[in-house]
Amino acid sequence: xxxxxxxxxxxxxxxxxxxxxxxxxxxxxxxxxxxxxxxxx
Amino acid sequence: xxxxxxxxxxxxxxxxxxxxxxxxxxxxxxxxxxxxxxxxxxxxxxxxxxxxxxxxxxxxxxxxxxxxxxxxxxxxxxxxxxxxxxxxxxxxxxxxxxxxxxxxxxxxxxxxxxxxxxxxxxxxxxxxxxxxxxxxxxxxxxxxxxxxxxxxxxxxxxxxxxxxxxxxxxxxxxxxxxxxxxxxxxxxxxxxxxxxxxxxxxxxxxxxxxxxxxxxxxxxxxxxxxxxxxxxxxxxxxxxxxxxxxxxxxxxxxxxxxxxxxxxxxxxxxxxxxxxxxxxxxxxxxxxxxxxxxxxxxxxxxxxxxxxxxxxxxxxxxx
Numbered sequence: 001x002x003x004x005x006x007x008x009x010x011x012x013x014x015x016x017x018x019x020x021x022x023x024x025x026x027x028x029x030x031x032x033x034x035x036x037x038x039x040x041x
Numbered sequence: 042x043x044x045x046x047x048x049x050x051x052x053x054x055x056x057x058x059x060x061x062x063x064x065x066x067x068x069x070x071x072x073x074x075x076x077x078x079x080x081x082x083x084x085x086x087x088x089x090x091x092x093x094x095x096x097x098x099x100x101x102x103x104x105x106x107x108x109x110x111x112x113x114x115x116x117x118x119x120x121x122x123x124x125x126x127x128x129x130x131x132x133x134x135x136x137x138x139x140x141x142x143x144x145x146x147x148x149x150x151x152x153x154x155x156x157x158x159x160x161x162x163x164x165x166x167x168x169x170x171x172x173x174x175x176x177x178x179x180x181x182x183x184x185x186x187x188x189x190x191x192x193x194x195x196x197x198x199x200x201x202x203x204x205x206x207x208x209x210x211x212x213x214x215x216x217x218x219x220x221x222x223x224x225x226x227x228x229x230x231x232x233x234x235x236x237x238x239x240x241x242x243x244x245x246x247x248x249x250x251x252x253x254x255x256x257x258x259x260x261x262x263x264x265x266x267x268x269x270x271x272x273x274x275x276x277x278x279x280x281x282x283x284x285x286x287x288x289x290x291x292x293x294x295x296x297x298x299x300x301x302x303x304x305x306x307x308x309x310x311x312x313x314x315x316x317x318x319x320x321x322x323x324x325x326x327x328x329x330x331x332x333x334x335x336x337x338x339x340x341x342x343x344x345x346x347x348x349x350x351x352x353x354x355x356x357x358x359x360x
Contacts, residue, residue: 005059008059009059009060012059012060012061012062013060015062015063016060016061016062016063019063030096030100030103033096034096034097034100034163036096037094037096037097038097038163040094041094
């Protein structure tokens with residue numbers, strides 16, 4: 001793997017990890033909010 | 042399908058297999074189509090009688106969007122070979138080799154499954170079943186089965202686009218009544234004139250990949266007649282919510298005016314009336330108007346509900 005390819009590999013991996021992390025965080029917050037809303041019902 | 046394509050690496054042989062960019066996963070969900078899905082879903086949700094907690098309402102729309110995105114990803118997976126043969130779609134993630142085909146399938150299945158599960162657990166299981174039916178309808182019945190087999194594929198595909206307001210309504214009420222069925226029917230009837238008007242002035246290469254689109258298979262004359270037929274069928278369906286007393290004169294008058302205009306614009310398309318400057322002006326005008334038609338009609342539905350909730354209006358045509 002050339003240095004350029006390695007840099008590109010890491011950039012893409014980092015981007016994907018960031019999106020997966022943010023998505024998981026979003027769903028954790030959403031499920032908390034859903035729970036509160038359902039309890040309120 | 043070509044079995045070897047399923048195992049293709051995302052880059053050419055001899056090069057490093059780079060991870061697929063998240064943007065390509067996002068592109069699989071057809072974000073432009075999703076805007077209409079979200080808009081009509083929100084309208085169905087807001088126009089329904091009753092209330093829903095804002096968090097649950099948001100979750101319902103999110104699930105509808107995820108379900109649409111999941112089925113779109115499955116559509117990309119199944120049609121990768123066809124997409125490679127058409128100019129409009131050749132740059133998609135799968136035909137260009139930026140993504141493994143199996144990854145698109147797995148992403149689509151995962152997104153669809155999560156959307157149905159969350160809808161069921163958080164909102165309503167009837168809405169979840171409807172969402173599941175919508176995904177199966179689009180990904181299996183339309184994409185895999187009927188699209189390559191019949192020139193009426195646009196009519197059938199319209200059914201998939203008609204689900205969001207239906208599901209949005211059910212998410213609030215928890216039951217299937219005449220109104221969500223009518224909302225479904227409006228988009229179902231609206232899709233053929235909308236798409237075929239576009240097909241008359243934008244020459245696609247569907248024929249090249251063996252998809253039997255009506256203008257190619259049956260000719261322009263038949264397509265124009267079909268546009269008129271569906272526009273005529275759309276009018277009573279669009280006015281029906283007022284007629285059955287589910288909306289007031291506010292929605293009713295908007296539906297009558299818009300439907301009359303739609304019919305008036307479909308007549309020159311039927312008669313093939315040409316303007317010297319632009320030979321396909323009637324078709325282009327009808328296509329543009331059809332977009333405004335749907336947005337204004339569904340907008341009127343929501344305004345009608347808001348006014349009714351405020352006690353400012355009430356009663357349908359025969360009320």
